[in-house]
Amino acid sequence: MTPLIEVTGIGKSYGSVHALRDVSTVVNAGEVTCVLGDNGAGKSTLIKILAGVHQHDSGELRVGGEPVRFSSPRDALEAGIATVYQDLAVVPLMSVWRNFFLGSEPTIGFGPVKLLDRRKGKRVTKQALAELGIDLRDVEQPVGTLSGGERQCVAIARAVHFGAKVLILDEPTAALGVKQAGIVLRHVAQARDRGLGVVLITHNPHHAYPVGDRFLLLKRGAPLGTYEKSEIDLGELTSQMAGGAELAALEHELRSVET
Amino acid sequence: MTPLIEVTGIGKSYGSVHALRDVSTVVNAGEVTCVLGDNGAGKSTLIKILAGVHQHDSGELRVGGEPVRFSSPRDALEAGIATVYQDLAVVPLMSVWRNFFLGSEPTIGFGPVKLLDRRKGKRVTKQALAELGIDLRDVEQPVGTLSGGERQCVAIARAVHFGAKVLILDEPTAALGVKQAGIVLRHVAQARDRGLGVVLITHNPHHAYPVGDRFLLLKRGAPLGTYEKSEIDLGELTSQMAGGAELAALEHELRSVET
């Protein structure tokens, strides 16, 4: 089986900042590829290349075996890659259902004129959100009136609803509490079980380990290593990320001030 | 000893949203008061009242025993309350040292004319950042060119430098990796040891427990409980926050899909 996405030696610079260098990984159907790393490690840059927001400078990106180069997020969407961004990508002043369908509006034909199918839009949105455990009184209310967690769920519900083959989530749990993070992780697992390829970005190994199949560790733009789940355990993953010795020293220090 | 800050039955609404209701707590010198809660629990709202960004609608706020009502962040700063905001409060286009001293600029008298003391500003900034382990090549560069973690450290360094009595930190670790979060927590502990009263907001009990002395749990704007460190252990704190049963079910479920 060819992987859904295959990244080989990819690199990207913003002006004189080399945000990403020589990174390779694969995303298979029914598997979760986790990308881990500290702040500024290049996680968002990597997935923005997959999502068509930026273009890579070097290396190769293959989708379904074909080398591609997305010129806009629309191209990536059409190739079946749906993304939930760290900065959420919702339009606060627009209603929930319009945000939900933004860019892929349902229409009813009317000769050559295509009008929005508003009834369908509202119904589907309500239902898709309900499935995620979010129950809105009114999907006509502006997204700006929702709480951060609710907005996150709108973005996830949208990606799940439209995400044909690959679902990319950029730190979906960073701003969430334990309970809501759990709900999101559950949906990641569900999507995986439905046969989607999932890319999960996080810097919390505790969130990544339970759902991940493959772990790509980045540090300052360069790959630190790629591990299959069988090759690594949670403790090792955590210490790999933080740089083993540093973490141990830190824990000791915090424990000592504590007493 | 009177507490540095005492909050009694405080409440705040934004329009028809009651963001905070009937919350009480104290902040003592040399102690860390942690405020925990899910998204939208009202954590930021509470500390914005302490910091003078918003005014409370009901209840009482005492600083050093005196009831007060700050009309602007400047008032709160003058009362010795320094704050690091979740949304960082830096001006991206301004240089690092100007951001560092923003609102409390060092001047050299020149008759009635007070000019900025730029040399002192740069020197002090460089030094204060170096103490936090951040070493900038040039404190004249715009803050917008720093990484998220570096910006966080600028904001913290500023608060530590000017924070006379009380230091408030709103989710300082949310956007940070393990290592950087550790550094921040270490500084929290240091500030406490120097006799400052610290308010630490987070929704990560693992970050709160090692440094906290008192834990205020919020849920949907209302207090869920206040605990001294001696009254609660990490496991209980975590389960209190997530709502014990829910968490157990979730962990079980994630563990089961994992296999």
Added chain:
Amino acid sequence: GPEGEEPAAQEGQNQQAQGDLTVSVISHGTAGDAFWNVVKNGAEAAGRDLGVQVEYTADGDPGAQARLIDNAVAQRVGGLVVSMANPDALGPSIQRAVQAGIPVITINSGEDRSAEFGALTHVGQNETVAGEQAGAAFADAGKRKMLCVIHEAGNIGLNQRCDGAREGFSGQVSNLQVDISNPTDVESRIRGAVQTDPSIDAVLTLNSQVAARAASAIEAANSNAEVATFDLNADVVSAIKSGEVLFAVDQQQYLQGYLPVQFLKLYRDNANVVGGGRPVLTGPDLVERDNVDRIGQYVERGTR
């Protein structure tokens, strides 16, 4: 150029009787104003005819106009033609030009202060007189109540025309302000004004384009008022022919551009001063149905 530093250069001007002559024409017309376009054409035609280099500049802001005069003085032009809508603002600059030995001729407005500032002569006539003529012509036609349409708020020249018209007209006069940059607004407002007061039997417009709007507004409002206007254009000519416009007050502003250039040339080459420095009147010429045919063809080419 380095010769600018020579102090003697300032008197040098009017003594050199041969060679190129440069004349700067500086008006207070706003860019794109139809009236001043004809002045410009007149000055440029004179320049071509007489081999004089003519530079036309304009600014409606008195301060900016004064600076343009200073500029011409700095260029040490051979002659200066200035429309003096605001003598107080321009006075010092004109006097400086005169002191620098540059002959100045004022045009259009500012007749009464012209000699005081040391100008050679004045060509044209002031707006008030032109307005009086228009008012008198309406009065002769038996009109009782006049509407004077100002198309640029705060323009002193337009206000002077209306004030003059009030003088010359024996009946009642009211002013109406319209926005020249929006023709629909011009037409609607004139229409509204004649609808509101049906006793208005005369409409005086101060711009040829506004005249055409007034004519159709009156028609749309079924009013029996008649239109007269300042200035000519092709539309006004055909409207006079068809009787939609009663008459046009033509200042013959082409002359206000042409004559000063000629006078300055003659002054330099032959020390002529026309009329001993008394004002030369260029109009007003009333263009009516009986003389419009002859004048119409000149309007087309932008010289009347």
Added chain:
Amino acid sequence: MTVAPPTPVDERVAAPRLLDRLVVRPEIGALLGAIVVFVFFSLVTDQFLSPGGVSTWLDDASTLGIMAVGVSLLMIGGEFDLSAGVMTASTALVTAILATEAGWNVWVALGASLVFALLVGGFNGWLVMRTGLPSFIVTLGTFLALQGLNLGVTRLLTGTVQVSGVRAADGYESAGMLFASTIEIGGTEFQVSILWWILVAAVAALVLVRTPFGNWIFAVGGSAVSARAVGVPLVRTKILLFMTTAFAGWIVGSINILRFDSVQANQGIGQELQFIIAAVVGGCLLTGGFGSAIGAAIGALIFGMARQGIVFAGWDNDWFMLFLGVMLLAAVLVNNTFRRRAERVRR
């Protein structure tokens, strides 16, 4: 298809009032304002309500309204067009010069000026998107450049600052019928531009709320980065919006030149602010992402009624600008209050 279970009551939210639900529409403030102005002048003056009076202020509002609708779409899309005012003159000049000086058929000349307008609009949009500069600056540049071209080219080609004589050109009959005829209703003549105004407003309103493209307009105005990220063709949408405004400018320019037969090179300057005022009075948010095309059309109506009402009332016109300034401030304050209320209708 399952139906969501009944919403549990959220204890954090006070019950939203009925009024709150009513004032969510952006055009509500403008509508109230229009009613006030209408009733006021109907009572104060005799002529305002007469057929002739109505036809006068509708006429005045119509061309302004067409532009205001175009500008409102652009404003909802988060951009500005300061060149919209001169654009009405530029298109009229192109049509007139081609039809009279070059002797083209009016329809062909109209087609050429349409192409010209779309090119300028497209250029505005392209430059804004390409450079990321604020549209205020870019269109200020085009505004000045067009102003200079209008004057320079007209004088160069015709020797005057005014072009007329389109009525004599081929094809004037049919083109004039479409853009500049009048319709008699009950003995009063109404300009066909009123129909254009209603048509443009209706089409714009339909596109805005009932089509995907309308969705995209709100999205690119509300948050351009997010819109692009979820697959909205950002650049295309914005460029199309600039072209729409230019298109509106072409309609108005064509109406003007065919109706008045002449155009002056300095026409249209200063109008751009009136379009923006009408759109803002009509409830459009200057910063984008919120507003209504119908509101902008109503904003133009208020403008037309007030401007003509003042003439009917015989008031001194000197004060119109003062009235306009006060009305603008009052309208945005009212709209702002309404919007704030609307935003409080939260979950």
Added chain:
Amino acid sequence: MTVAPPTPVDERVAAPRLLDRLVVRPEIGALLGAIVVFVFFSLVTDQFLSPGGVSTWLDDASTLGIMAVGVSLLMIGGEFDLSAGVMTASTALVTAILATEAGWNVWVALGASLVFALLVGGFNGWLVMRTGLPSFIVTLGTFLALQGLNLGVTRLLTGTVQVSGVRAADGYESAGMLFASTIEIGGTEFQVSILWWILVAAVAALVLVRTPFGNWIFAVGGSAVSARAVGVPLVRTKILLFMTTAFAGWIVGSINILRFDSVQANQGIGQELQFIIAAVVGGCLLTGGFGSAIGAAIGALIFGMARQGIVFAGWDNDWFMLFLGVMLLAAVLVNNTFRRRAERVRR
């Protein structure tokens, strides 16, 4: 006092080049532009470099420059003032009417118009801060209102649209000396307004980069919420900025009325765009938080040199607007490129 240890080399960053360091200043684009314009007209025309020529274009640039500096401070502070142009006329009218119609001493009249200007500026600022509306809209309202007042009140009090005769009023001698005298240098007269321009630019530049208030201006323009949160008095700073712009308007209005002795009620309209253009050409970011007062002064200098240079060169004035539009676009594109480079000089 410890010294930071030597910076370890960051492997992610290419070495910043010297050029990058040089182009960080916001005024660099304007400076280059000014040199180009200066050299160009010096070569093309004879008189541009003569003392009389220099005095002419400096004079032209001076009043524009005073306003551009005021507007640039406001723009760096994140706001706009469309009423700045009419403000120069309003203050002149107040001074003139009080000095001639009411017979006040010129100094007293100047004081009164200063109070008037500061009140209007303060009102602008207060309304913007109070309502949170964009300053574009609020000052557009004031712009229209002042325009109406200028016209209405002047006509009401004097019966015409122009007030003159200040020269005859008490106190003119000394006030005229301060605002409208000329200084002879080497046989050529230079307007005292040039000194005002230099003075205003120098004071503004000093305040901007060397005082805490200047720091606050950058901060409120760069990120108002953050600035307030760290203790910058946001409302006070912004209101003071609006008052500063109004103050600049008062200086220019006073220079105009005392120098030209007369003022027309429609003066100053349209000027506000020129001020903004000069500030933007001078490197100010329209969206706030970045820019320079010196740059704005240089922007005005480019303006003055170009406007007078075209006259010196004998070019047809019809095309000036086209030139202005193209220059504006070119300038912002150059500034933009420089700024982008500057922002790349990262750690």
